[in-house]
Amino acid sequence: MITTDYLVIGSGIAGLTFAAKIASKFEDRTVSVVTKATADESNTKYAQGGVAVVLDFKEDSFKKHSNDTLIAGDGLCNEEVVKMVVEEGPRRFKELQSWGASFDKDALGTLNLGKEGGHSENRIAHHKDITGYEIETTLLNHIQGLSNVTIYKHHFAIDLITEHHLKIDDYNSIICYGAYIMNQNTGIIETIKARATLLATGGIGRVYGHTTNPDIATGDGIAMAYRAKAYIADMEFIQFHPTVFYDKMVGQSFLISEAVRGAGAYLRNKKGRRFMLDYDARGELASRDIVARGIDNELKNSGELCVYLDCTHLAIETVKEQFPNIYKECLARNIDIEIDYIPVVPASHYLCGGIDVDKNGRTSIKNLFACGECSRTGLHGANRLASNSLLEALVYANTIFRYISTHPTALPSMNIPDWDDRGISHSNAVFISKKTQELQNLMRDYAGIVRSNNRLDEAFKQLQLLYEEIETYYKNSKLNTELCELRNMINVAHLIINQSIERKENRGGFFSMDYIEKSEHLQNDLF
Structure with missing residues (x-):
């Protein structure tokens, strides 16, 4: 039996940001971070693009960022949540910078903000093409200075502990008392009791196999919450990243950041024709659902296995400077982007739904919170605007921290039975x-x-x-x-x-051939 004040399941931007803040606030309380791989292995680590945040108030505004988010979300965003996240964003971003995160700047020392699909202005703060890695490293370094945080590496969360495990049949509401955790090195299943539990377990990409996500993205938090009878919503809205390097292999694939299209790259079919303008006036900078369906339609009509991303007209030195990892990875795969087109296909990338939470990150289960990709906040609606995910994680980690700080809960007092796997x-x-x-x-x-x-x-x-x-x-x-x-x-x-x-109509990331007719809510429909 392990007793902790706050149990965090997941070690990406959402989990670590919350852990850092709650541990700093309550130095006499313990925070346990459980991660099934190494401490730095998370979806955050692989995020290339950056953080969407309004910083240039001469050209940009909260209203523009909110409008872009609402348009991408195809009528299903929670407008109050959009407003909260967008307006809170600059403060949370600056806090991340104060912890040591570095973002690209121009010669004058001003942040070099990029532009991605669906954005009307340059507002993407990035660190080359490895922004997620920079953030993950910064947060882990920050956590190491906090003596009341323990990271349990190679520990797998099996189930949330609720009345079901306590054999309590008469209850008015479901309460989370912690979780059963398997030590992957020993196989021993440990019981962790906590005042509050935060699910920050990331995405579900491996459900599709062909994905930009790491191997750990198996939807563990969502599945645990579902089995505990938490409310789960909007799971039909899967975002497929339009441009993933095509190499005939199924499994984790190499992502070609949307920022490359933001920098001016074109999508072409095998004949060399730039086709995205057939589907949307924004061309390559349309929202991801539209670009992914455009590519899918091209492939089905042509019978080809991939389309191509053309960077050959771009200044190669600028490309190397902005996207050094992508440039090197393409070279390693025998593609010189100065002269060659990059073969790309869509792949499972991001889940817009998940564990339903309110504006304080609370799930429908008492003392259970969710943050990051495993949660459904209402920010993304039917389709996530590019680079809004890291922003959402920063804001909601802080929101959950503030709520828990002012709404204390007691440690569970009852005896929780050990996990029984004898004779199996x-x-x-x-x-x-x-x-x-x-x-x-x-x-x-x-x-x-x-x-x-x-x-x-x-x-x-x-x-x-x-x-x-x-x-x-x-x-x-x-x-x-x-x-x-x-x-x-x-x-x-x-x-x-x-x-x-x-779902009986097409919205954002959900598209069915049975609902070809455009609903009154839809914008920029493909067909």
Whole structure:
């Protein structure tokens, strides 16, 4: 039994920002950060673009940033949340800078703000093309100076502890008392009790297999919250990043930042034709859902396997300076972007829905909070505006910190039973890998960029069979990370498919062939 004041599950920008702030505020209280890989392995680490924030008030404004967010969100954003995040953004960004995060500046020392798809002004603060890595490193360095923070590396969160685990049948509301955590080095499942628990577990990219996300992005927090009966919303809105390096491999793929298109790169088909202007007047700088569907349509019409990103007309020295990692990675893959087009395809990138939270980051379960990509705040609506995710994490981590600071809760006093896995047989790694691939193939084929009711119904039937098979296997096997991840991904896939079936009109990242007619809310529809 481990007792801590604040349990944080996830070590990206959301979890670490909250941990740093609450630990600094309450030096006599303990903060435990649980991460299933190394401390720096998170979706944050791989964010290339930057932080969308209004800093140049001569050219930009909160109203412009809010309008861009609302347009991208296709009528489903919570306007109060948009206003809160956009207006709070500059303060949180400057706080991050005060902790040591460095962002690119021009010769005069002014922040060199970039522009990405869906933005009307230059407002993306970035650190070359490795902004996420810079932020992650800064936060970890900051955390190391706080003696009341413990980071549990290689620890996997299995389940949230609620009345269900305490065998309490008569209760008015669900309360979170902590979580069961598996030490991946020993296999021992530990019990952690906490005043408050924060889920900051990142995305769900591996559900699709072909993804920009790291291997750890298996939707663990969402699945745990779902099993605990938290409210989950907007899971149908999956953002596919339009430009991921095409190399015929399924798995984590190399992202070509949207900022490259912001710098002037063109999308071309195999014949060399610049095609995005056929779909949107903004061309390559349309919002991601539109660009991803445009590419998908080009590929289906032509039968080709990829389209191309053309940087050859750009000043190569500027490209090397702004995107050194992308330039080097392309060279390593035998593409010299000074003379060659970059082969690209869309890939699963970001979930706009997740665990539903209010403006204080509270879930529908008492003492359970969620922040970052695993949460559904209402900021993104049906489609996230580029680089709003890091901003959202910074703002909501601070909002949750402020709420918890002024609404204290007591440590759970009851006895919580240990996890019981006696007499359970060991699981088969080959079987789990095979079933994981089966799930990923199903999701790519039936619940991808363009969907239909018939295919979603078929996906539901196939997934139900897989779910029943894995639940039986789970109950009879000794737990390991891969089995728990597969179970979580099946839960997430169930949410995506069910909520896709429930949606009866096209919005943002959700597009079905059964709803071709443009609704009164839609803007910039492709077809």
